[in-house]
Amino acid sequence: MGTRSVTRFWEWGRKIICVGRNYAEHAKELKNELPTEPVLFLKPPTAYVKEGSEILVPHYSSDLHHEVELGVVLGKAGREIPLSSAMEHVAGYALCLDMTARDVQDKCKAKGLPWTLAKAFDTSCPVSDFIPKERIPDPARVELWLKVNGVTRQRGSTAHMIFSVPYLISYISGVMALEEGDLILTGTPKGVGAVHEHDEIQAGIDDVISMTFKVSRRASITQ
Ligand SMILES: CC(=O)CC(=O)C(=O)O
Numbered sequence: 766m767g768t769r770s771v772t773r774f775w776e777w778g779r780k781i782i783c784v785g786r787n788y789a790e791h792a793k794e795l796k797n798e799l800p801t802e803p804v805l806f807l808k809p810p811t812a813y814v815k816e817g818s819e820i821l822v823p824h825y826s827s828d829l830h831h832e833v834e835l836g837v838v839l840g841k842a843g844r845e846i847p848l849s850s851a852m853e854h855v856a857g858y859a860l861c862l863d864m865t866a867r868d869v870q871d872k873c874k875a876k877g878l879p880w881t882l883a884k885a886f887d888t889s890c891p892v893s894d895f896i897p898k899e900r901i902p903d904p905a906r907v908e909l910w911l912k913v914n915g916v917t918r919q920r921g922s923t924a925h926m927i928f929s930v931p932y933l934i935s936y937i938s939g940v941m942a943l944e945e946g947d948l949i950l951t952g953t954p955k956g957v958g959a960v961h962e963h964d965e966i967q968a969g970i971d972d973v974i975s976m977t978f979k980v981s982r983r984a985s986i987t988q
């Protein structure tokens with residue numbers, strides 16, 4: 766393969782590692798206990814969708830939720846990364862949505878099953894363009910927002926994360942090797958809710974970036 770740039774990380778086919786319940790107010794709204802260590806799950810690279818393409822509601826869900834999140838793009842591989850050098854592994858950031866089939870997730874939770882159907886379907890990870898590291902000098906001071914059809918649904922600061930970006934990098938790298946081009950979704954603030962076919966989702970980071978996606982419905986494979 767020729768030279769490729771991490772600024773187009775979504776084309777690399779790398780891991781998308783997601784952190785759940787990283788904001789107390791969001792854990793509370795879903796009646797979840799506060800975690801004592803990060804809750805992790807994965808999305809495949811086929812979950813990526815960029816502005817200009819649609820978010821598809823999976824045919825098996827009738828309660829697709831938005832979750833706006835700060836994404837961290839890895840620029841340097843590592844295992845067992847010490848907390849003190851964790852930020853050296855960051856190339857930049859992206860604004861991300863962790864689209865979640867909440868009805869399916871609730872059933873999985875009740876049965877003690879993994880969240881794959883709820884979280885890892887195609888188009889479940891809309892992402893913005895790459896944001897160079899210098900544009901976000903402190904990942905603990907990022908103001909995230911999300912609107913549906915012009916109405917604000919989520920607004921929250923990464924200052925309220927339970928586990929910080931450097932802590933997450935260090936922790937995750939003790940579980941699985943981190944590679945250049947990996948993306949970490951750092952969890953969502955409160956205000957998650959349903960979206961439907963034809964809705965328009967707008968999301969942003971104050972003074973940094975915004976993005977817009979339309980929602981459509983994926984036809985059943987038997988149709
Ligand atoms: C309950 C969840 O879906 C956890 C999650 O993804 C989060 O961001 O929190």
Ligand SMILES: [Mg+2]
Nearest residue numbers: 832863952953
């Ligand atoms: Mg999430």
